[in-house]
Amino acid sequence: MLSERRLQVLRAIVQDYVGTQEPVGSKALTERHNLQVSPATVRNDMAALEDEGYIAQPHTSAGRVPTDKGYRLFVDKLADVKPLSRAERRAIRSFLESAVDLDDVVGRTVRLLAQLTRQVAVVQYPSLSRSTVRHVELLALAPARVMLVLITDTGRVEQRVIDCPAPIGEAFLADLRARLNARVAGERFTEVPRLVQELPESFDAEDRGTVQSVLATLLETLVEETEERLMIGGTANLTRFGQDFPLTIRPVLEALEEQVVLLKLLGEAGNSEMTVRIGRENAHEGLTSTSVVAVGYGSGDEAVAKLGVVGPTRMDYPGTMGAVRAVARYVGQILAEK
Amino acid sequence: MLSERRLQVLRAIVQDYVGTQEPVGSKALTERHNLQVSPATVRNDMAALEDEGYIAQPHTSAGRVPTDKGYRLFVDKLADVKPLSRAERRAIRSFLESAVDLDDVVGRTVRLLAQLTRQVAVVQYPSLSRSTVRHVELLALAPARVMLVLITDTGRVEQRVIDCPAPIGEAFLADLRARLNARVAGERFTEVPRLVQELPESFDAEDRGTVQSVLATLLETLVEETEERLMIGGTANLTRFGQDFPLTIRPVLEALEEQVVLLKLLGEAGNSEMTVRIGRENAHEGLTSTSVVAVGYGSGDEAVAKLGVVGPTRMDYPGTMGAVRAVARYVGQILAEK
DNA sequence: GCCGGCACTCCCGTCCGGTGAGTGCCAGAG
């Protein structure tokens, strides 16, 4: 077990390194933080921390740099989430409040996060799987062609075109629309399959085929769109990574372009608790020198989607976590009000 | 006026420089392209080309590099658009054909363009201003709350929530919906304001307020959404820019994040003709060392939106232009079929 | 357990000199 002072030393190393981006030495440490001991003592502590794998030297006779393990300890034990100032919180709220629709909310959230953290922001659209159906609309486009429009309580709209086995009448469509909505409006997506199960049987045999294909498309939309869309922003902040970056930045940009990767990344994050994945803790190859800070957000007490930031392992964790948490909270509020 | 050979020399310089990314000298030129003259002669030509501002030396006693003006001449006079191979065209088509909805079409187009050109791709969503209304739907959400859903012929769906001055009945809503659609369905967006102008007068005085607010929202949606959304991809290709790139890449990434900038960029492009903006021809500060190749695409004979790529001025213009043109053509076809 | 001192390591910036690619110019030939 590490002594109290050694933990302080580790904390100081992380803070300094995050600030300066340069390996930190024993002398600088004693000066900048008022540890009440001499550099020589700190050196002993650093040697111990290095033995335990919390810090490392880029090369002999250089200062120390935290390892992934060191950051992990720092985040778990040594750092508190840094709350935002009142002014910042007010700015966030008012910026998000002026959003006009869902796209705008998500877009503003991304920009906000990117700006606050000066890192890459990733925001998932509110998830369908936890939301409820507000309305299902059916529109005749052609005699045997129907457009299905699904509207959710989070304001999302999905549409599909359906080719029906037989021509359909306006009256029948109105009937189907009414019966469908009577069953599913206000219900959770997960409930829908059960609720519509027996619907075809209540129709005449000749119409059953059409009802079947409409229902099939509806269920398909629910499933497909549960895989979420997301929006990212702030990629320009990647240029602050370091000097060596063709090599560093490229795989990150590539990873960020793959929605699947990002979704998995956010997916691994806890719902209400903030999750921090540091360096190699990230499964994806290209993100081994980045950290991901993510958290769920939602309109009610339950999370409907996630958001977070991606940045270098050498990031200001308390500040980043504070910003992520605050933004998640306010987005949730805004969504609830809509 | 430049002699024929000098133009050939310029062409050779552009081609070599694009290939190697290194300043090209007189000796290398005579070897790689079979100009039937000696290096000394080429040197004279190069001196002339430099006097005219078509090429420049990074420093004394280095090879030559094309200037923006040089690329301009190359694109205008010396290069032909390079058509894609049959196999490539087939691949494009089949890749785009398997798209399921509009988002998917745009998404696939972006990936395709980015991959073919190995540059950053930008695709504008089909524009509302040129499209026609397929259907307007009105849904009662609450006694005095209506959701307006606008469906376009390109498959786009926009929705807005409207707070009405008075509670509304289902019958009235159905009536309004029917009359509204009778007037605007199938019509161009630009025609809609005129077509609905007299609609309120045909309703009872008590309902007129509601009709007014619905119409106001509809018109607002048309205008607002004419400012387009767009999708970008392939930013990882920016890492191929050069070695010096914190400085080069950063402003580009920043510019790419600003939709407004991109829209203006594409907006400046011609509709059916391909437009190439080289280096400082781009108005935006951050894009002075990039070139933009853009062209309109559309489902019929008329362009509904634009797409293009952003890359270093030192790019393979014939190849890029070929890819952009081909993709635009096929996207148009796919949209027409939907 | 803490501290001062000391020798050692190694990165980094700087300063050479050599090399080579490329140029400009000139004088001569067609």
Next chain:
DNA sequence: CTCTGGCACTCACCGGACGGGAGTGCCGGC
């Protein structure tokens, strides 16, 4: 007037040498 070979010149680039400096590890004393 145009093309060509020759020649001197200019720099960027590379590699090695060198010194300064920051940082370490260890030792012996308090």
